[in-house]
Amino acid sequence: INGADLGLGGTITDSAFAGASVVIKSGNVGIGTTGPDTRLDLAGGTLTMGPLNSAGEIRFRSTFANSAVGGAGITAVVNGTSNADGLAIYGYNGISFWSNISSTQAEVMRIQSGNVGIGTTGPGYKLDVNGDIGVGNNNFLRFRDGAGVANGSIGISGADGNLRIN
Secondary structure, eight states, X not given: OOSSOOOOOSOOOOGGXXXXXXXXXXXXXXXXXXXXXXXXXXXXXXXXXXXXXXXXXEEEOSXXXXXXXXXXXXXXXXOSSSSEEEEEEEETTXXXXXXXXXXXXXEEEEEETTEEEESXXXXXXXXXXXSOOOOOTTEEEEEXXXXXXXXXXXXXXXXXXXXXXX
């Protein structure tokens, strides 16, 4: 079909379509809408990927394919049971979270190489914060030794607002 609209209704069950692909060279595709605004516009409902009890995946690419050298995506993860019960977000150069700060998109948090950075794009520690950290009254920053045993704390406690070091 060239230059015409194609409308399908009902259920297609003909085995001649088994394994077929649909290629749309330009324009937008809408499911549940007659006026799609983006390449794929799903209006309401649920998008299900993969068969029941398996992992579906959404892949994002720019110049790289999803591989050991690039790419990013979201996938369901099966953790030892028959159901997908986890969500993995992956990116070759880490995962960053962005926000609109003073009308400019800016990175506000990054997870990279097992480290989490807030206010930094290159976290060098398990938690690397560039900026002030707020801890409420009667809450403490707790320290553990190598065996995981509580070994001390620092914080503000009581109505007097005094700093406590234990």
